[in-house]
Amino acid sequence: MAYRNLLLADRGAVRTIAVNRPDKLNALNRETLNELSIAFAQARHDDAVRVVVLTGAGDKAFVAGADIAEMSALAPLQAQAFSQAGQQLMLAIERLGKPVIARVQGYALGGGMELAMACHLRVASEKAKFGQPEINLGLIPGFGGTQRLLRLAGRGAALELCLGGAQIDAQHAHQLGIVGRVVAPDQLDATVDALADQLAAAAPHALAGILDAVIQGGECALEQGLAYETQAFALCFSTEDMREGTRAFLERRKPDFGGR
Numbered sequence: 001m002a003y004r005n006l007l008l009a010d011r012g013a014v015r016t017i018a019v020n021r022p023d024k025l026n027a028l029n030r031e032t033l034n035e036l037s038i039a040f041a042q043a044r045h046d047d048a049v050r051v052v053v054l055t056g057a058g059d060k061a062f063v064a065g066a067d068i069a070e071m072s073a074l075a076p077l078q079a080q081a082f083s084q085a086g087q088q089l090m091l092a093i094e095r096l097g098k099p100v101i102a103r104v105q106g107y108a109l110g111g112g113m114e115l116a117m118a119c120h121l122r123v124a125s126e127k128a129k130f131g132q133p134e135i136n137l138g139l140i141p142g143f144g145g146t147q148r149l150l151r152l153a154g155r156g157a158a159l160e161l162c163l164g165g166a167q168i169d170a171q172h173a174h175q176l177g178i179v180g181r182v183v184a185p186d187q188l189d190a191t192v193d194a195l196a197d198q199l200a201a202a203a204p205h206a207l208a209g210i211l212d213a214v215i216q217g218g219e220c221a222l223e224q225g226l227a228y229e230t231q232a233f234a235l236c237f238s239t240e241d242m243r244e245g246t247r248a249f250l251e252r253r254k255p256d257f258g259g260r
Contacts, residue, residue, distance in 0.1 A: 005032040006039055007057060011193075013050040013200040015043050018057050025064035026056035028111045030082060032067075037089050044096050047259065050200045050207075052096065053192055054119055055103035056112075062104040062128070063112030068137070079142075086111060086143035090118035094215055097208045099199045103192045104128045105185070109167065114143035117152060120211065122178065123192050124170040125185045130178060131167035152178050203241035203257040209233070 007018040017039050019026040043049045056062040066086075074082060093100055093115075102108075102119035109131045116122050116130075124130075132145045140146065141162060149158040153176040161168070173179040183191045199207065209232030217228030236242045240260040248255035 001038065003035050003039070005029075006035050008039060010049070012197075013048060014053060014193075014196040015046075015049045015051070016053040016055065017043070018055050019063055020057040022056075022058035022060070024067065025061035025107060026058070026112070027064055027067040028086070028115070029067035029070045030085065033082075033085050033089055037085075037092060040089070040092050040096060043098065044092075050098060050204055050259070051196045052098060052100045053103050053196055054093070054100055054115070055105065059105060061107040061112070062102070063109075063115050064107040065110030065112055065133070066143075083142035086114070090114060090144045090148075093118040094120075095211075097211060098204070099207055099211070101192060101196055101199075103188065104130075104170075104179070105188055109133055110141070110145075111143050114141060114145045114148065117148040117178065118144065121180050121195065123181045123183065123188065123195065124173065124179045125188045126170055126182055127185055128170040128173075128179075128182075129167045130170070130173045131165065132162045133165040133167070135163060135165040149178070152176075201257065203236075203239070203245060203255075204259045205239045205241055206236055209236060 005019065005021055007020045009016045017036070019032060021027060021032065040052070043052050071082065099121065100119040102116040102122040104116055104122060104124040106127060107129050108116045109129070110133055113130050113132055132141050132149065134141050146158060146162060149161060157176045170179055170182045174182045181191060213225070213229045213232050217225035220228070241257045244257060245255045
């Protein structure tokens with residue numbers, strides 16, 4: 001389909017989805033949330049796509065937040081629906097079953113930080129800025145920010161960022177465990193591409209099993225989490241990729257995973 005607010009591009013098995021509202025610093029309005037939901041559903045069901053890179057158009061912002069002009073006019077029930085739509089999108093990204101990398105080149109604030117935290121891996125430019133500034137608008141995060149920030153960085157950091165509303169730089173976000181890698185701006189694309197290519201070359205069923213065990217199993221008690229792991233481990237033995245991987249190891253060559 002044609003998107004008004006997104007740019008999509010494929011490079012081999014890697015699909016890049018870019019929020020394309022640079023004049024609004026890629027702010028998330030309801031139309032953009034809907035388009036992102038459709039784009040990720042398409043990526044989920046396209047076997048040719050093994051990895052998704054999520055970013056924003058332009059140099060200034062990954063996503064600078066929700067569209068305040070649109071949001072300010074919402075009635076309470078409309079706001080509830082808006083929050084639920086955002087949370088459903090974040091869950092869809094988190095549970096895609098394929099690795100999603102956030103390429104953060106600039107501002108990732110409010111809904112933008114929530115969008116980045118829903119991705120499995122985050123690579124940030126040294127110029128990137130993160131924050132949950134909703135308190136400054138008389139609001140709280142509505143797309144899962146309180147919950148994912150708590151899980152990524154702990155209660156103290158979640159409270160400090162959400163109650164204070166201040167922005168932090170990429171290095172501070174890295175120290176808190178929010179960002180996995182921080183690189184110079186001119187190294188961002190090369191770093192993201194290399195990471196995406198590495199993941200795209202891995203066995204898709206094993207990647208999906210790891211994501212399920214960590215994300216779903218990690219929300220359970222230890223025994224249930226171990227059960228998730230055992231199930232995903234056993235399922236790998238039904239795949240040709242597992243046979244190829246073990247054969248390649250024994251034959252001292254690089255495996256060629258076909259996703260079967």
